[in-house]
Amino acid sequence: MQPIQERIVAINAEQSARYVADEAARHRYWAKHPTFFACIKCMDGRVLFPSMTKTPIGIVKPFRAIGGKFEIWWPSFLGRVRHWMERAVSIGSRSFIFVTYHFSVSDTHLGCAGWKYDTASARAHAERLQKEIAYVFGEQVTAVVAGVETDRDVLILHGAQGDISGETLIGKTAEEIRTAIFAVFPTMDPQAITDLVPFLKGNAERVAELTKDQRNLEEKGHNERIVAIGQGFDWLAQENLALIINDADPNLADSVRVAGSLIQKNLAAAAAGDDASLFTCIPYREPGMDYRQAVARAKGLKKFAERVVAEAYPELMASGRVHSMAAVMWEPNKKIEVVEA
Numbered sequence: 001m002q003p004i005q006e007r008i009v010a011i012n013a014e015q016s017a018r019y020v021a022d023e024a025a026r027h028r029y030w031a032k033h034p035t036f037f038a039c040i041k042c043m044d045g046r047v048l049f050p051s052m053t054k055t056p057i058g059i060v061k062p063f064r065a066i067g068g069k070f071e072i073w074w075p076s077f078l079g080r081v082r083h084w085m086e087r088a089v090s091i092g093s094r095s096f097i098f099v100t101y102h103f104s105v106s107d108t109h110l111g112c113a114g115w116k117y118d119t120a121s122a123r124a125h126a127e128r129l130q131k132e133i134a135y136v137f138g139e140q141v142t143a144v145v146a147g148v149e150t151d152r153d154v155l156i157l158h159g160a161q162g163d164i165s166g167e168t169l170i171g172k173t174a175e176e177i178r179t180a181i182f183a184v185f186p187t188m189d190p191q192a193i194t195d196l197v198p199f200l201k202g203n204a205e206r207v208a209e210l211t212k213d214q215r216n217l218e219e220k221g222h223n224e225r226i227v228a229i230g231q232g233f234d235w236l237a238q239e240n241l242a243l244i245i246n247d248a249d250p251n252l253a254d255s256v257r258v259a260g261s262l263i264q265k266n267l268a269a270a271a272a273g274d275d276a277s278l279f280t281c282i283p284y285r286e287p288g289m290d291y292r293q294a295v296a297r298a299k300g301l302k303k304f305a306e307r308v309v310a311e312a313y314p315e316l317m318a319s320g321r322v323h324s325m326a327a328v329m330w331e332p333n334k335k336i337e338v339v340e341a
């Protein structure tokens with residue numbers, strides 16, 4: 001197996017063990033904070049909720065697409081959000097969705113490649129999607145537009161009465177943060193406000209750290225080595241390692257091409273032997289048919305991705321530096337099984 005692929009397997013082994021070990025902690029967390037959280041975000045490897053908010057993996061359900069450009073009418077996106085929301089309804093909880101876009105204050109070109117660095121358009125899309133989610137799902141969901149400033153991982157929530165961000169909350173207590181959220185979102189469900197506090201408190205700590213020890217430019221820019229296509233990649237939680245694409249995207253080929261262009265750029269600056277991987281993974285819950293459909297999807301997606309990248313970047317594929325691997329993941333422990341490499 002190629003080193004980049006061994007790295008994926010090693011990260012998975014470590015994260016899967018951690019996920020299982022954290023099972024009880026997650027349940028305790030949910031007992032205290034019953035609101036279900038999801039995040040719509042860019043495939044960009046720098047937009048990483050667990051490290052940005054210092055919350056455990058598995059608390060926020062991620063939906064990733066290039067530039068976060070989900071559309072409410074995408075059948076499989078809508079179906080997945082609905083399924084997630086119905087689970088919340090079934091246990092009497094509400095749902096909260098961060099609808100995010102990202103940018104960099106130090107350098108426009110460290111912004112969102114998926115939007116050609118046009119932050120205003122990215123934010124306008126998030127605002128439209130937020131309204132559409134509110135229209136479809138009504139009072140069950142609170143959807144909030146949020147900006148992510150990737151130099152210092154600042155999470156900024158845009159409210160009806162102004163903004164609130166981790167940066168403005170540094171050093172504040174949970175109660176002070178609760179009051180500050182209420183000031184910006186006066187009509188938000190009180191439970192949702194309470195459950196939002198840990199994210200903003202964690203973000204304030206994160207921003208304080210990154211203000212003190214600034215990252216260098218190379219760390220802030222794109223330096224990914226993996227194009228991950230499929231679902232359930234929250235375990236691949238390594239900053240700047242993977243470009244993650246949800247296969248609910250009907251413009252899947254476009255997203256794979258954009259990811260391919262970033263990989264090409266990253267490899268040009270990388271040492272020989274520092275290679276990249278197209279990695280597909282599909283989760284399953286049951287043996288039998290559920291397992292077999294995951295295997296078929298993972299293998300099919302791998303072939304699809306190889307073809308798209310080979311057509312768009314023939315010299316990149318011919319270089320032999322882009323490997324590929326298909327896997328399935330058992331949902332309860334997030335452990336992957338490589339089915340083709």
Ligand SMILES: [Zn+2]
Nearest residue numbers: 042044067112
């Ligand atoms: Zn982006």
